[in-house]
Amino acid sequence: MQIFERKFCLYCQNEIRPLITWESLFLGPEEPLLCEQCTAKLERIEGKTCRICGRPFSKIDDSFKKGDICLDCYRWEENAAWRGVLTRNISLYMYNDFLKDVLARYKYRGDYELVRIFVPEFNRTIARIEYDFLVPIPLSAERLYERGFNQTEALIQEAGRDAHPLLKRIHSEKQAKKSRSERIQRPNVFTLNDTDEEKKAALSEIEGKTILLIDDIYTTGTTLRQAATVLRQAGAEKVLSLTIARG
Amino acid sequence: MRFFESEDVLVPERLFRKGEFFAKSKYEISGQAKRIFAVEKIPAQSLDQDFPYNRDLQRLLSGRVLLLEEVPFPLESIHEHVEHGYIRYEKGIDVDRDGMYCRRCQNREVHLFGRFHCARCGEECVYCRRCIMMGRVSQCSPLVRWTGPEPVFSYPDALRWEGQLSIAQGEAARRIVEAIEKKTDLLIWAVCGAGKTEMLFPGIACALQAGLRLAIATPRTDVVLELAPRLQQVFPDVPVAALYAGSGDRYKFSPLTITTTHQLLRFHDAFDVMIIDEVDAFPYAADEMLQKAAEKARKRNSALIFLTATPEETWQRECLTGKRNCYILPARFHQHPLPIPRFIWCGNWRKALTKKRIPLPVRTWVQERLAIEKQALIFFPDVELMERTLPLFHEFHPDIASVHAEDPERKEKVQAMREGRIPILLTTTILERGVTIPNIDVAVVGAEDETFTESALVQIAGRVGRSPAYPTGDIAFFHYGKSRAMVRAKEQLRRMNEEALRRGLIDYDW
Incomplete structure (x- = not known):
């Protein structure tokens, strides 16, 4: 036996x-x-990180630090349009070669089951964050059909939590193929998700709330800041984010 | 995705989302759309001989079994071919008395299926995780297959090759041609350095003339990359396709396909001649999935030719007792005997290396090579031990390097070895095959370790004396107690030399 x-x-x-x-x-x-x-x-992010984007200070040169934030975040905060849009990002793991392979198989090949790898750490981390709504970064309808599932919604669901899909995405080219400057300058791809009465009702509650955005990878932070802008304009008080990987 | 079941054909639900198709639709649709998994019997259309089918689609799909997203044609066009009997939708995941299975890779292992809430069908969808790297096959994904006529071709006198086969190569080539003509099985057991590729030329030429579709499958991508240009060179007018993960030839029809065994999963009833190179090599031998893939990819009435230098034990017995159609080629093309390994006891090598000591016999061997400036490969049973040992070797020479499977500089190091910039290269079993460096000696540290199977040891010995200019060299198996594999490997090489001498294939006694 x-x-x-x-x-x-x-x-x-x-x-x-x-x-x-x-x-x-x-x-x-x-x-x-x-x-x-x-x-x-898997390389868990530990130790001192940038107060805003969660990048570990041990991985960057001192010349890329400005006090308790990194130079990238310093530049975001310098710009009046982006200042304070995203209060804080927390990432679980470094986006190393191994995690790149894992996430590629998960997202692009569509191996859904792999999401379970991240659930325990996701739940441990989220327990320490105060928020009102969990909002996944959405996919466009075309991309959703192509992939069969939304990789961030899947994470929330497998972690046994409720997602509030307050955002929707206008179809655009794939992120990964764009350079940093292209990504930062392009127009906002997100709008409020008000497709039916139920969603409108959810949106009416957003006033004064703290939102926790969920995404798979934080690379330049543009995607999350664009999403945060839309939510803040709709009345959200504070927007935080949590991602599996920090690029 | 989902389908409507209409009288005698399945109609993809997606087509109805597009207004135009709906407007001119001739279908009477009733009932709910469902996943192909839930369709009881997939209707078969009879072939409409008058239908002007798309030749490009025919050339792409013939003999293949693909996911819809792998077919770069509009769904309307694919569906039209289905209506006229030229293409069939099939279930990706199916179920029978023994449970669920994947129709692409034949997986039945419960732990290799996953499930998720699928945006394409709106249901809990089971998918296969075993072949996931080739795109997801799930309960709602149809596989498409060509059921129309196959492309017809013939390439008479396609071979452009000036070289000449040795007597033994010529005999092997004749047996291959015979197997292709009679569509039988054949095993070519040819020693390392026998010149296997050249022996295939006459058989390939004969198949191409007869309009037979060939596949040469090998477990390893490097072999595909090496073989494809070589064959393209000698068959310049034939479009040769090279298939491996990420290759660009995916959508090409080719009478001559060089492929990794893995890519065979995308084929069904395709090949009249299936040649499997290095049948014993990982991962083909280890992986039942790939053996089934090879069976599925060839036609029922087809020739199956295995090439190997090191058949596994049961096959060896079957060959020697005449139970298997086999041709043994015991001599190298340069007609010198195979160098025979020496067994050298070196004490508890694992303990010594762990304590950062190189066993004395190994030490002496290394110093001798450096003194006469002869390059060498030294094989280790595992990466960790090898990496820990490397600094010890640096005391002898600073340019001694090591390489293993996940080494990002693997290619560069092998190249540096070829160019003579590395005096001695430490390696795991990854270099046991395929590497040809003209004038080297080899050693195995811990030859009795179970990593070193009989076939691994024969392959390692096969690295030595490959070039006609340097047909000899030293092979040292350092051990702490001989293993059965070591003894069998030495015996195998010895027997090959005897046989070669008996048949007059080598010039002198060794």
Whole structure:
């Protein structure tokens, strides 16, 4: 008889050998989703970070710091149009080669199950944040059909939380293929999602609330700031964000 | 996506979203749209001989099984071909008495299926995670297959090659031609350096003339990249397709397809001749999925030719007892005998290396190579041990380097080795095959480790003496107790030399 069910790494699909301890014998084994090798390749963001964008200071040169924020955020805050739009971003992991592969398989190949890798850390982190609504960064209808699911909504759902889809997106070209300056300058792709009465009702409650935006990757911060602008114009008091990866 | 079931054809729901199609629609649609998984029996259209089918679509789809998003034609056009019996929609995920399975990769492992709420069908959708890297096959994704006539071709006298086959190569080539003509199975067991590629030329030429579609499948992308231009060069008028993850030839019809075994998953009933190179190599041997893919990709009545230098034990027995149609080529093309490995006891190498000591016999061997300035490869059973050992080797020579599978500079280092800029290269088993450096010695540290199977050791020994200018060299298996694999590997090489001598394929006793 096999006491423990065979477990396989969610990413590399190799078998995970169960770690048998007194604790696991009495309480049931804690279920690791990834094998040891894959777990080791995920780089949790720790230590001192930029107060705004959550980039770890250990990864950047001192010349890119301005007090407790990084030079990129300093430039955002210098610009009156963007100042204070995004209060704070928190990212779970560094966007390293391993996470790049994982997220590419998740988003582009459509391997939905991989989202479960991020759920425990997502839940631990979100428990420390005060917010009123969780708002996923939306996909355009075309992109949603193509992918079959929205990668950020999936994360919220698998984490057992309620999403408030307050935003919608106008179809535009893929983000990843654009340069930083193109991304910063392009017109806002988000509008308020008021497609039906239910959504309108949700929007009417936004006044004075703290919104937590959810996205997969923070790269330049443009996407999140554009979304935040729309929400702030609709009356939100504060916009925070949480992403899986920090590019 | 979802389909409506209309009298005798499935109609994609998406077509109805477009106003124009709806306006001229001839369908009487009743009932709800459903996923292809829920359709009980997919209606088969009879072939409309008068339909002016699209030749480009034919050339793309013939013998393939693709997701709709892999077919760069409008859905209207694809559907029109379905109506006239030239294309069929098939289920991506199906279910039978044994449970659910993926029709593309034949996966039945429960833990390799996932599920999600799907925006395409609006339901909980089960998908296959095993072949996910080729795009998602789910309960609502149809696979499309060409059911019309195959493209007809013939390339008489396509071979442009001035070289000459050795007597033994010529005999192997004759057996290959025979297998292709009779559509039988054949195993070519040819030693490393026998010149396998050239032996294929006459068979390929004969198949191309007869209008037979060929695939040469290999487990490794590097082999595809090396083989495709070589074949294109000797068959200049034939469009050769090279298929591997990320290759540009995906939509090309080719009478001669060079492909990774993995890419065979996208084929069905396609090939009259299937040649599988390095049948024993990882991951083909290890992976049942790829074996099934090869079976699915070839036609039922087709020739199946395996090429290998190191067949696994059961195959070796079947060859030697005549149970398998086999041709053994025991000599290298340059007609010198195969160098035979030496076994050298070196004590507990793992313990020594862990304590940052190189066992004395290994030390001496390395110093000898450096003294006579002969390049060498040294194989290690695992990456960690090798990396830990590298600094110790730097005491002998600062340019000694190491390489492993995930090394980003892997290609550069192999190139540097070829150009003589690295005196000694430490490596894991990744360099056991395919690497040809003219004048080298090899050593294996920990040859009895289970990583070094019989076939791995034969392949490693096969790196030595490849060039006619330098047909000999030293092969040292350092060990702490001989393994069965070591003994069998040495025995295999010895037997090949005996056989070659007996058949007069090598010039002298070794």
